[in-house]
Amino acid sequence: MSRHQAGSTVVRVLAVTSMYPVKRDPGLGAFVATQIDSLRNLGVEIDVVFLDVKQSKWELLGGITEVRRKVHSERYDLAHVHFGYNGIPVSLQREIPFVVSFCGTDLASPKFRAISRWVSRRAAACIVKSEEMQQYLDIPTHVVPNGIDLDHFQPMSKLRARQRLGLPEKGRLALFVSNPDRIEKQYELADLALATVRQRGQGIDPLVVFNKPHRELPTYMNAADLLLLTSSREGSPNAIKEAMACNLPIVSTDVGDVRQVIGTTDNCVLADASPEDIARGIEQVLDTGRRTNGRESIVSLSAEVIGRRVLDIYTSVLEDRS
Incomplete structure (x- = not known):
């Protein structure tokens, strides 16, 4: 049973991404981490499944088992996929809806476009980072750019x-x-x-x-x-x-x-x-x-403002499902 109910501000999300800071690559997916932090600051509970596709593309297959295990054992309201092909494991379950954020290369590159479009048709909502990216999809999308932590990025001498x-x-x-x-x-x-x-x-x-x-x-x-x-x-x-x-x-x-x-x-x-x-x-x-x-x-474009826009999308998906 989901923890999300009418009037409740608690939303539980499973984030699935191959872009997230790790020890060997601390800058990897920093924008994903910034968005997750901003959503947590807004009260969203988020667990992360990191698919280490840089080490092995087989991680996507392993992700099918891991996503299913997490969805079965935890009470998530929805999943949020970052980068198109990471939607494969999430698309193969039907228990919770998912949102997918396309990041650029996953749509612009012909190598990834077909699988990204396949994922998009199975998602409850699709986010693109710019209006330019909308041309690659034949379904409605939300244009939500990445947010910036303005407390962190400030002028100095x-x-x-x-x-x-x-x-x-x-x-x-x-x-x-x-x-x-x-x-x-x-x-x-x-x-x-x-x-x-x-x-x-x-x-x-x-x-x-x-x-x-x-x-x-x-x-x-x-x-x-x-x-x-x-x-x-x-x-x-x-x-x-x-x-x-x-x-x-x-x-x-x-x-x-x-x-x-x-x-x-x-x-x-x-x-x-x-x-x-x-x-x-x-x-x-x-x-x-x-x-x-x-x-x-x-x-x-502050992280907080963008976080609220993403949370609004979550809320809309859950209202449509209820």
């Missing part, structure tokens, strides 16, 4: 941040917060653009950060002169919102919801996916030499 990280106090740094080996992140494009800027006489070096604890990222954001995002595809890239929360200038390709999020924010530049255009964006930011007013633009 660049000098203090660099001292804390042991970075040189002088010189300019372009922050790249993804694994450069991931093809869709297009690090070679960032590298070529930075080389072009240097050839024109402006000094700037890359600061590549990944596989770091999420709690350290605000310090890197404040130590840098700009955030550089050169991806070929994204859903709702957290790095953009985190940079804005720290008032860090941004140069980005026009992917996911980046255009909507940065809007008219001062000293943030959208560029074509070419070294020349990205270099021009970098030079534009460096020439101004100032931080942005991004923080004031993303209050609506």
Whole structure:
């Protein structure tokens, strides 16, 4: 029997994800952890089933047994799947409804799209991170971007941040917060653009950060002169919102919801996916030499606000089921 009843504020959720911080990869799925924490702060009780698909894709098959065991032994109201193919184990049970959050690659990549669409048709509700992602599904969706912990991501002095990280106090740094080996992140494009800027006489070096604890990222954001995002595809890239929360200038390709999020924010530049255009964006930011007013633009994307929107979806699913 479910613990959720009319008028009750207690909702029990089983989160199923292959993206969640682990010791060997403390930055993995930090946005999922942030959302789960925000929902817990709102009184939602959440257990997490972590499917370690990076170690073995067989985890998805093992997840079928684990999800069934959890659903049979615990009194959950619903499940929340993060990333399309993690919905396979949840789709194969009928005891509780589930919500699925698609994260970007699971829909944009042809390799994952078919299974994601299969999962979407079995879900009680589907969440996408940006309007752009809606084109891949033929069913109604909720557009809910990832939220940002504004208490964690705050502006601080660049000098203090660099001292804390042991970075040189002088010189300019372009922050790249993804694994450069991931093809869709297009690090070679960032590298070529930075080389072009240097050839024109402006000094700037890359600061590549990944596989770091999420709690350290605000310090890197404040130590840098700009955030550089050169991806070929994204859903709702957290790095953009985190940079804005720290008032860090941004140069980005026009992917996911980046255009909507940065809007008219001062000293943030959208560029074509070419070294020349990205270099021009970098030079534009460096020439101004100032931080942005991004923080004031993303209050609506705080973790708490987004958590409430997700909780509203849970409530709607449960009301439809009752």
